Amino acid sequence: MGRKQGSVGFIGLGTMGREMARNLLEAGFAVRAFDVVPTAIEALVALGAEAASGPADAARDADIAITMLPDTPQVEEVVRGAGGLLADPPRGRLVVDMSTISPVAVQRMAAELKGAGIDLLDAPVSGGPVGAKNAALSIMAGGDADAFARARPFFAAMGTTINHVGGPGAGQAVKLCNQLICGINIQAVCEALALGRAFGVDLDQLRQVLLGGSAASWMLDKLGPAMIAGDDAAGFRIDLMLKDLRLVQEQALALSVPLPATALVTSQYVEARAHGEGANGNQALFRVYDRMANQPRPPGNG
């Protein structure tokens, strides 16, 4: 692929970020990368990125700074903290946070950055590690239309479904709706597998049959095999989904929207974390059903 004009400071090279940064490199963009874990930087340097010593060092000479961090506090630290992007902005004066964080925090940071002549887009993603690997993410962006237009070529290297959904925080609002559906859907898949198991039907066949009808879902398709095999490896960690469900509940309370099904599945995620499964993938929610039905299975990664 021909070299693209443009440079990126990429901050946060975890499960998602490393694949997204790799796709930016493969598309021909120059990438200068930072993570608090040095080996994560080294892995990307091996693919052609430059190593940075901190967030500002990653982004100073870049057209765009992209963050892919766990939660709101980490994004606030990288944006507003000492040596952060507000104090020492990217040359292109564009910051794009692709993590899933609080929409209210996004609005606060967007106003603060705007005051310093820097655009902030919230552009969370859906599609999981496989979507990140295949540059097939769904990207939902909030912020100014002009900033979205400037970010679009970079988005195109990481995703296939790219939408501008409104002003600052709107991307996170759409993402929280997405997460609510994902959580409740994982729960529905767990319940179907728990009932099928009790009937003694073959769970692989059950999944195949359901995928051919109106019960088909991304969760059944992508997480079902790991649920059935007892493979808990993340993927998308229980802890991160619990963070997302907390954000959903906070917004629902602030806006006075009852979300009873979300409240129920959130309690099950809390149960999973209490049993030490925070670092496991979301498919480990099926372990909650193991416990409720007294059907213990050996812990494991497949």
Ligand code: NAD
């Ligand atoms: P992750 O924990 O694997 O990666 C986060 C990375 O950020 C880690 O490498 C960590 O070392 C780094 N980091 C933490 N604090 C930092 C700091 N101050 N400066 C620099 N680097 C720092 O998480 P992930 O699974 O890649 O998810 C990232 C975000 O994307 C989260 O908000 C998550 O909710 C969201 N998300 C994840 C998935 C998924 O399937 N994993 C899917 C969609 C969205």
